[in-house]
Amino acid sequence: MTSPDRPQQPTDLPVTAAAAAAARTTGRAGNPTERFATRTGGMTASEIRALFAVASRPEVVSLAGGMPNLAALPLQSLSGEVAELVAQDGLTALQYGSAQGVPELREQICDVMAEEGVEGDPNDVVVTVGSQMALDLLTRIFVDPGDVVIAEGPSYVGALGSFAAYQARVVHVAMDEHGLVPELLTDALRSLAAQGITPKFLYTIPNFHNPAGVTLSIERRPRILDICREYGVMVVEDNPYGLLGFSGEVYPSLRSYDSDVIYLGSFSKTFASGLRVGWALVPPLVRDRLVLAAESATLCPPSFTQMLVSRYLAHHDWRSQVKTFTENYRERRDAMLAALETYLPEGCSWNVPDGGFFVWLTVPEGVDTKAMLPRAVTARVAYASGTGFYADGFGSRQLRLSFCYPTPERITEGVRRLAAVLEAELDVVRTFGTSARSELGRGPQSPSPDTN
Numbered sequence: 001m002t003s004p005d006r007p008q009q010p011t012d013l014p015v016t017a018a019a020a021a022a023a024r025t026t027g028r029a030g031n032p033t034e035r036f037a038t039r040t041g042g043m044t045a046s047e048i049r050a051l052f053a054v055a056s057r058p059e060v061v062s063l064a065g066g067m068p069n070l071a072a073l074p075l076q077s078l079s080g081e082v083a084e085l086v087a088q089d090g091l092t093a094l095q096y097g098s099a100q101g102v103p104e105l106r107e108q109i110c111d112v113m114a115e116e117g118v119e120g121d122p123n124d125v126v127v128t129v130g131s132q133m134a135l136d137l138l139t140r141i142f143v144d145p146g147d148v149v150i151a152e153g154p155s156y157v158g159a160l161g162s163f164a165a166y167q168a169r170v171v172h173v174a175m176d177e178h179g180l181v182p183e184l185l186t187d188a189l190r191s192l193a194a195q196g197i198t199p200k201f202l203y204t205i206p207n208f209h210n211p212a213g214v215t216l217s218i219e220r221r222p223r224i225l226d227i228c229r230e231y232g233v234m235v236v237e238d239n240p241y242g243l244l245g246f247s248g249e250v251y252p253s254l255r256s257y258d259s260d261v262i263y264l265g266s267f268s269k270t271f272a273s274g275l276r277v278g279w280a281l282v283p284p285l286v287r288d289r290l291v292l293a294a295e296s297a298t299l300c301p302p303s304f305t306q307m308l309v310s311r312y313l314a315h316h317d318w319r320s321q322v323k324t325f326t327e328n329y330r331e332r333r334d335a336m337l338a339a340l341e342t343y344l345p346e347g348c349s350w351n352v353p354d355g356g357f358f359v360w361l362t363v364p365e366g367v368d369t370k371a372m373l374p375r376a377v378t379a380r381v382a383y384a385s386g387t388g389f390y391a392d393g394f395g396s397r398q399l400r401l402s403f404c405y406p407t408p409e410r411i412t413e414g415v416r417r418l419a420a421v422l423e424a425e426l427d428v429v430r431t432f433g434t435s436a437r438s439e440l441g442r443g444p445q446s447p448s449p450d451t452n
């Protein structure tokens with residue numbers, strides 16, 4: 001009911017005129033979508049999610065998702081750990097815990113990072129609900145709307161989603177087969193400095209990049225850090241795939257050269273993604289603010305999953321489990337590379353990843369990978385088109401293929417189907433000069449298990 005002598009809301013509340021008019025005429029709160037915060041306008045669902053109903057049918061080979069292949073996990077002994085955890089430590093595991101994370105796990109996390117040469121202090125580790133949450137929190141505490149963040153081009157879709165959610169401006173710097181190109185990073189920072197802009201941070205994935213599959217060479221690592229130091233730019237190193245190298249070589253992390261680097265890690269790819277346990281190793285000056293942000297997001301990370309990970313690390317040969325995962329992924333990578341070589345039409349090019357989950361493919365000129373996606377799904381193969389991995393609409397000639405989840409046979413079949421779709425697209429290009437362009441919006445999309 002409206003009352004003539006009582007205003008419905010103070011005039012300084014950010015309610016749109018249309019919503020207020022709707023409330024007056026209907027006597028109800030109006031359309032809630034008109035009340036979304038402006039910053040949420042940058043959030044869009046992933047393309048593949050829009051096609052999910054079709055893409056998730058069993059007959060479709062999905063080369064789109066970044067889901068780890070968990071079949072090699074020792075489920076029997078893990079179920080014993082779960083039972084023991086409840087029986088022996090249930091009252092702690094089922095209770096709220098520290099906002100920073102379980103102390104014992106933070107110590108073990110330092111042992112895991114030591115594999116990559118990192119000397120971390122457990123006091124500087126903040127456990128998060130997957131490293132995705134660490135990304136979100138770091139962006140929350142560092143980025144004001146309009147601030148610049150530097151990221152490789154292409155970059156991880158979930159990071160771009162967080163940057164968009166906090167209204168960062170992303171400046172991409174290109175990679176080559178040795179990773180981020182130092183000269184191009186210098187050019188970008190010099191040009192920003194000339195405009196009086198210091199980026200808030202460089203966000204980089206040095207190992208087995210998602211989506212590009214490349215690894216930053218050893219020679220470039222100190223150079224990238226020197227350049228950032230020269231321009232006063234903080235470095236955020238996101239490293240979920242670092243231990244998943246196919247040659248057995250473990251690269252020293254950027255954090256191992258410089259304790260000011262913020263390091264993000266995760267158990268999603270080396271153990272189990274569904275447990276949602278990741279972390280950030282941060283300089284002490286950042287830690288307290290990050291913990292406060294974490295507290296306001298979740299109060300504390302789940303005690304149960306942290307304690308399960310802790311038991312797993314203590315009681316299982318996790319290094320040999322990682323080796324088993326990597327052998328599995330290498331076999332799948334080989335199947336994908338062989339199929340690409342056999343089936344893809346001329347004019348396509350791709351990289352040879354030495355670890356991780358992804359191959360990055362460039363298709364011939366005229367083909368638009370985003371426009372092609374519905375036709376690929378109709379032909380029973382799905383991929384992630386390149387545009388989702390750029391904040392600026394680039395990437396329509398690229399796509400990401402993941403080899404982590406399907407069997408080698410399914411990968412071969414998926415690539416064979418993709419090749420047929422590409423051939424058909426190229427026929428159209430030869431006739432009309434270009435394949436149909438996508439009408440869908442470009443730019444970052446929200447992360448999801450089907451395209452992360």
Ligand SMILES: Cc1ncc(COP(=O)(O)O)c(C=O)c1O
Pocket residue numbers: 066129130131132133156158205210238240265266267268273276277278452
């Ligand atoms: C580069 C990168 N960073 C972060 C994440 C998020 O991982 P999680 O939140 O599962 O730890 C992913 C997941 O695919 C990723 O590829």
